[in-house]
Amino acid sequence: MPSAQQREIEEPLLVTAKQQQADLSALLIAIRTSSIGNLNSLHSRGSVLFAEGEQPRGIYILRTGRATVSISSSEGRVVMLGIAHAGTVLGLNSVLRNCTYDTTVKAVDSCLTDFIPRAEFIELMQQSHAGAQVILKLLSQELTELTDRAKLLLLPRTVSGRLAKLLLEWSKDNASHLSGTMRLDRVLTHEEIAQMICSSRETVTRLLANLSSQQVIRITSESILICDRPALERLAC
């Protein structure tokens, strides 16, 4: 499992950024939407952008691909708190507070990222009101997403409830409507789904098989179709 941490190509950003101190907001938006990819780092599938406990080098902005955000115990238990997609800013809070990263971020696909080292980031934030507003909005969104995730993980008393909620949440994001059903690309393995709902791989396999046999979902090799959404909502309680 390669753990490439490429952060040597950051100088161009620093220069560019210093020229734009008046508006970090514009910078962030530019970085996140620009197709001029001279600041990119490439992370291959499975590589770790940063790990819980490491010093906060800087923030990463996901350009393409997906990455999992997880926490883990010393015994090896892993719980995924979310999936980052293009545009997500990673490591923000740890960099702001200058404490070690509190989550681990791992590439699911191949990922392109932009990197902003901590010192530059802090300086820019303090000098731009608009920049602070943008960061505030990002933090606010992170907090909302974590709260929602807490509700998904902590409120249902059974694993099937959490799984149902997860499928419903995914069906909102991946809005590939198809004659009343929803198609979810299978981007995660059963093992990873288990980590998303605090369960074990075997239980996920069994529950998915149950839902499939009850015609609630239909499983193909590369996607999951949601056939009976009301049934899922009943399970989610």
Added chain:
Amino acid sequence: MPSAQQREIEEPLLVTAKQQQADLSALLIAIRTSSIGNLNSLHSRGSVLFAEGEQPRGIYILRTGRATVSISSSEGRVVMLGIAHAGTVLGLNSVLRNCTYDTTVKAVDSCLTDFIPRAEFIELMQQSHAGAQVILKLLSQELTELTDRAKLLLLPRTVSGRLAKLLLEWSKDNASHLSGTMRLDRVLTHEEIAQMICSSRETVTRLLANLSSQQVIRITSESILICDRPALERLAC
């Protein structure tokens, strides 16, 4: 269970605040530390400051007393995400995003609070860079605390692990050292402790009794003493 929501005495704050638009930071700090209590509302034990799903009227700043922050499912299951103490700002993120409160806050003791209505708060934040920085810091802290709580609740596989972690966390806050042991004032009932660690009242009773019989803790009528901290750390894994 009384549900008094007192928010009629907010006009004095509005006037004061508008006179200080230049620096929301100073205002917030002044409100949080000032002993001139002309903006206070009183909430009696058990009363709800605001509930999940209500419109975001404004933020509350806790002056005295303690309050529980919780989420709940439609079936009545309640999970406490934290305990707010003096100085804590409540409802911040919901007010920022102008979406319904995502948690319920209930007074444990009698509580004094200050209230800042949403419209004024937003306006002030947008006009003061220093104010935005303060709010940013508050959001950042909230995010850190919620992440830590997620680690406490999601990583241990057993209830005893979560209980041990909870006791250790409390022992850090309430630093009443006493000849090698830590004393924790019993502010919560077993039922509420259960809600803090996603368990049931009976299980909490049993586990506390077990720890007591193993000399790890000592239970009196108004406090819990931690005698064998290493044992708790082993349980917390």
Added chain:
DNA sequence: AGCTCAACGTGACGGATGTCACATCAAAAC
């Protein structure tokens, strides 16, 4: 004192689910 009510204690029971073990299967590697 007697009453009431909330909090606490305790036993019995059953179900959900984590864990172990092994089989199958597909795609990639050689």
Added chain:
DNA sequence: GTTTTGATGTGACATCCGTCACGTTGAGCT
């Protein structure tokens, strides 16, 4: 083609712990 490897299925089993039921304690009130 053969091997390897990671992902998925499936059965057996033990156990944690939620739930139900009921008893006990203690503080506050009339």
